[in-house]
Amino acid sequence: xxxxxxxxxxxxxxxxxxxxxxxxxxxxxxxxxxxxxxxxxxxxxxxxxxxxxxxxxxxxxxxxxxxxxxxxxxxxxxxxxxxxxxxxxxxxxxxxxxxxxxxxxxxxxxx
Amino acid sequence: xxxxxxxxxxxxxxxxxxxxxxxxxxxxxxxxxxxxxxxxxxxxxxxxxxxxxxxxxxxxxxxxxxxxxxxxxxxxxxxxxxxxxxxxxxxxxxxxxxxxxxxxxxxxxxxx
Numbered sequence: 001x002x003x004x005x006x007x008x009x010x011x012x013x014x015x016x017x018x019x020x021x022x023x024x025x026x027x028x029x030x031x032x033x034x035x036x037x038x039x040x041x042x043x044x045x046x047x048x049x050x051x052x053x054x055x056x057x058x059x060x061x062x063x064x065x066x067x068x069x070x071x072x073x074x075x076x077x078x079x080x081x082x083x084x085x086x087x088x089x090x091x092x093x094x095x096x097x098x099x100x101x102x103x104x105x106x107x108x109x110x111x
Numbered sequence: 112x113x114x115x116x117x118x119x120x121x122x123x124x125x126x127x128x129x130x131x132x133x134x135x136x137x138x139x140x141x142x143x144x145x146x147x148x149x150x151x152x153x154x155x156x157x158x159x160x161x162x163x164x165x166x167x168x169x170x171x172x173x174x175x176x177x178x179x180x181x182x183x184x185x186x187x188x189x190x191x192x193x194x195x196x197x198x199x200x201x202x203x204x205x206x207x208x209x210x211x212x213x214x215x216x217x218x219x220x221x222x223x
Contacts, residue, residue: 032210043201043214089154093210103153
């Protein structure tokens with residue numbers, strides 16, 4: 001069964017600190033993995049996409065990694081800001097274009 | 112920029128009422144989706160459509176139906192709303208080349 005597990009479920013950090021969110025998946029065959037950011041009361045927005053051949057990709061203060069062998073991805077946020085407070089959702093796409101969603105990590109950045 | 116517009120941000124309905132949630136996208140995407148999002152359960156797929164007049168059941172289609180009469184519009188219908196359908200509903204369209212989902216702002220439905 002295709003599954004995407006995210007950890008932690010919730011995370012509180014102080015403004016300016018770094019953090020790392022985890023995504024483990026069992027989706028097969030793998031096509032790509034996306035990280036979405038969802039602000040409270042809004043729809044999710046894509047942050048980055050990782051394909052099989054990519055190990056790391058950055059989008060500003062966000063850096064995503066992918067280890068296709070262990071089926072793990074991480075999203076690292078550097079120098080967090082209050083506006084980073086949101087839910088972060090990992091979505092894995094299989095070769096048949098079926099999407100499997102993780103449950104999300106709720107990040108709260110405190111001043 | 113891609114725009115996915117959901118007709119209502121907030122709705123309050125009574126048990127048994129018929130509810131229409133409308134979604135319009137302006138990028139000529141063929142694939143469109145309806146999800147509901149509940150605390151602790153994440154996003155769950157209700158229905159999706161890959162072409163006009165085509166629809167496929169997702170993971171939780173019971174109690175819902177959909178309509179795709181035009182390519183840009185995908186409607187979610189609750190024939191007889193129940194309290195357990197109180198939720199945030201998210202519509203998305205999908206680009207064929209990248210597979211990226213573009214979400215609307217969501218419709219928060221409360222059924223009393």
